[in-house]
Amino acid sequence: xxxxxxxxxxxxxxxxxxxxxxxxxxxxxxxxxxxxxxxxxxxxxxxxxxxxxxxxxxxxxxxxxxxxxxxxxxxxxxxxxxxxxxxxxxxxxxxxxxxxxxxxxxxxxxxxxxxxxxxxxxxxxxxxxxxxxxxxxxxxxxxxxxxxxxxxxxxxxxxxxxxxxxxxxxxxxxxxxxxxxxxxxxxxxxxxxxxxxxxxxxxxxxxxxxxxxxxxxxxxxxxxxxxxxxxxxxxxxxxxxxxxxxxxxxxxxxxxxxxxxxxxxxxxxxxxxxxxxxxxxxxxxxxxxxxxxxxxxxxxxxxxxxxxxxxxxxxxxxxxxxxxxxxxxxxxxx
Amino acid sequence: xxxxxxxxxxxxxxxxxxxxxxxxxxxxxxxxxxxxxxxxxxxxxxxxxxxxxxxxxxxxxxxxxxxxxxxxxxxxxxxxxxxxxxxxxxxxxxxxxxxxxxxxxxxxxxxxxxxxxxxxxxxxxxxxxxxxxxxxxxxxxxxxxxxxxxxxxxxxxxxxxxxxxxxxxxxxxxxxxxxxxxxxxxxxxxxxxxxxxxxxxxxxxxxxxxxxxxxxxxxxxxxxxxxxxxxxxxxxxxxxxxxxxxxxxxxxxxxxxxxxxxxxxxxxxxxxxxxxxxxxxxxxxxxxxxxxxxxxxxxxxxxxxxxxxxxxxxxxxxx
Numbered sequence: 001x002x003x004x005x006x007x008x009x010x011x012x013x014x015x016x017x018x019x020x021x022x023x024x025x026x027x028x029x030x031x032x033x034x035x036x037x038x039x040x041x042x043x044x045x046x047x048x049x050x051x052x053x054x055x056x057x058x059x060x061x062x063x064x065x066x067x068x069x070x071x072x073x074x075x076x077x078x079x080x081x082x083x084x085x086x087x088x089x090x091x092x093x094x095x096x097x098x099x100x101x102x103x104x105x106x107x108x109x110x111x112x113x114x115x116x117x118x119x120x121x122x123x124x125x126x127x128x129x130x131x132x133x134x135x136x137x138x139x140x141x142x143x144x145x146x147x148x149x150x151x152x153x154x155x156x157x158x159x160x161x162x163x164x165x166x167x168x169x170x171x172x173x174x175x176x177x178x179x180x181x182x183x184x185x186x187x188x189x190x191x192x193x194x195x196x197x198x199x200x201x202x203x204x205x206x207x208x209x210x211x212x213x214x215x216x217x218x219x220x221x222x223x224x225x226x227x228x229x230x231x232x233x234x235x236x237x238x239x240x241x242x243x244x245x246x247x248x249x250x251x252x253x254x255x256x257x258x259x260x261x262x263x264x265x266x267x268x269x270x271x272x273x274x275x276x277x278x279x280x281x282x283x284x285x286x287x288x289x290x291x292x293x294x295x296x297x298x299x300x301x302x303x304x305x306x307x308x309x310x311x312x313x314x315x316x317x318x319x320x321x322x323x324x325x326x327x328x329x330x331x332x333x334x
Numbered sequence: 335x336x337x338x339x340x341x342x343x344x345x346x347x348x349x350x351x352x353x354x355x356x357x358x359x360x361x362x363x364x365x366x367x368x369x370x371x372x373x374x375x376x377x378x379x380x381x382x383x384x385x386x387x388x389x390x391x392x393x394x395x396x397x398x399x400x401x402x403x404x405x406x407x408x409x410x411x412x413x414x415x416x417x418x419x420x421x422x423x424x425x426x427x428x429x430x431x432x433x434x435x436x437x438x439x440x441x442x443x444x445x446x447x448x449x450x451x452x453x454x455x456x457x458x459x460x461x462x463x464x465x466x467x468x469x470x471x472x473x474x475x476x477x478x479x480x481x482x483x484x485x486x487x488x489x490x491x492x493x494x495x496x497x498x499x500x501x502x503x504x505x506x507x508x509x510x511x512x513x514x515x516x517x518x519x520x521x522x523x524x525x526x527x528x529x530x531x532x533x534x535x536x537x538x539x540x541x542x543x544x545x546x547x548x549x550x551x552x553x554x555x556x557x558x559x560x561x562x563x564x565x566x567x568x569x570x571x572x573x574x575x576x577x578x579x580x581x582x583x584x585x586x587x588x589x590x591x592x593x594x595x596x597x598x599x600x601x602x603x604x605x606x607x608x609x610x611x612x613x614x615x616x617x618x619x620x621x622x623x624x625x626x627x628x629x630x631x632x633x634x635x636x637x638x639x640x641x642x643x644x645x646x647x648x649x650x651x652x653x
Binding site for chain 1: 370371372373374376377378380381496499525526527528531532533534537538539541542543545546559562563566570571587651652653
């Protein structure tokens with residue numbers, strides 16, 4: 001305590017540099033993994049493989065962007081995988097039933113997309129209202145709907161699959177399989193959602209409020225922030241993100257079944273946390289989430305492209321990589 | 335109330351009439367316990383169980399069926415206890431969620447005098463069951479390997495998609511590889527990875543196979559749900575080297591494609607969810623005469639081709 005000045009200055013400086021390096025943790029992890037993968041199998045770096053990986057990352061990635069808002073505000077949503085399945089199923093059923101009146105063309109597909117967005121937004125509204133107004137723990141509310149959404153889908157599908165009409169499926173397929181200037185559409189949508197999410201979180205008043213609520217809800221209330229409304233909006237935003245992901249997902253296989261979207265909630269939450277958002281809320285970054293989502297898919301891809309480990313150990317490898325990445329970015333928490 | 339009363343009266347009558355008539359006049363109360371419809375195949379199981387119950391109730395007016403579906407092994411264990419204490423079943427047909435956790439509960443019921451018929455997944459202690467009805471998992475792999483080897487003219491590259499890491503999957507894959515090795519040694523198995531009996535996972539695994547191997551002649555998707563994902567991945571990559579995909583289980587869409595002569599889906603191998611219905615039929619037939627069932631009934635895995643596909647097509651089933 002003889003040199004109080006230096007004591008006071010150091011902690012202010014050190015975390016700054018460390019945080020900068022730490023913040024790059026997920027990106028460093030991804031780059032390391034990519035180098036390793038390329039050395040194991042040169043096909044990893046091929047354009048078609050990279051586009052496969054990014055396209056796959058788009059689903060949970062888009063959801064994870066919405067999830068970032070919810071987690072930053074101090075909440076959580078466990079139901080996104082079930083919601084995606086229910087949305088996909090309902091959307092397909094409604095589109096199929098519209099064929100006699102609207103025909104199997106673009107208008108039916110557009111109506112289907114709007115319905116998906118409506119379902120997502122309504123589910124988010126219900127979550128947000130129960131959580132913010134009803135004052136029930138987000139964990140409990142969304143644990144409840146996790147089971148609810150999936151069992152409604154299972155009921156609708158009779159336990160089998162709900163399949164999109166063939167001609168409609170043909171018409172709709174470019175939304176997943178098509179590309180603009182060589183870039184697959186899901187990747188473009190993912191980039192757009194991430195960009196908008198980043199702007200919303202870091203450059204708007206709404207984004208600042210979300211962060212304020214996450215770091216201290218009580219203080220945010222005293223600062224005259226409409227906490228209830230902002231919180232509800234984060235869930236609506238997430239619901240819309242789920243709907244966007246589902247709209248891209250449906251044309252991939254043209255069907256929904258009770259195993260659709262299984263464990264997406266954990267992937268989305270993992271992407272957010274790997275990306276450097278604190279699980280307890282308060283701060284987060286969208287680009288980190290994007291890297292996190294890509295990283296998760298890349299691990300799987302690398303395991304499929306190589307025979308390094310016994311297939312029984314896939315989950316173990318994924319776990320180890322996730323923990324290493326979390327370690328690389330731990331500087332941020334100090 | 336009145337139903338229970340009449341059952342009670344019937345039981346009383348049976349007792350007063352003495353042991354000789356007991357076999358005929360005791361009403362047969364059959365509890366059917368199955369996993370709930372959480373994916374295609376179990377969806378089919380639920381459908382076939384309900385259909386069989388309707389059908390059998392007409393044929394055997396003395397028999398009553400109570401069908402329960404469970405979401406987890408523990409729920410199923412509670413259910414069969416309720417079936418015994420509340421519904422007073424005297425015969426249980428069960429497709430266990432998992433083998434080990436259901437073994438004790440089933441053994442318990444048997445000890446209390448319930449006739450127990452176990453379907454598909456064997457218990458860890460076979461003395462807990464009176465009869466066992468199952469699909470032929472090693473046969474499933476063998477039939478698939480034989481068809482593929484023949485179709486490929488005895489040579490070429492195959493990739494395998496496995497299901498979930500379970501005993502069933504191991505039996506299938508081991509027997510596939512063994513049959514291929516002995517009968518078609520020039521067919522090369524490039525790799526086998528888990529697609530978890532899931533369309534999405536199969537799509538991803540197949541995408542990666544396509545990136546990794548420039549020449550694949552055929553795919554053993556080992557399941558019809560996975561075959562759906564595999565076909566989409568091939569279509570997306572616009573690959574023409576793959577001549578066909580062989581699934582399995584007997585999903586109606588795939589059987590339809592076989593019927594229609596789809597070149598990519600020349601055949602299918604059955605592992606019918608209808609085996610629950612077979613088990614219920616066998617149990618009802620034997621028990622209504624007071625007889626025992628054979629200790630073990632194996633329903634063979636059959637190769638479905640264009641010639642016989644019609645027999646395996648259930649357009650109303652969800653699976």
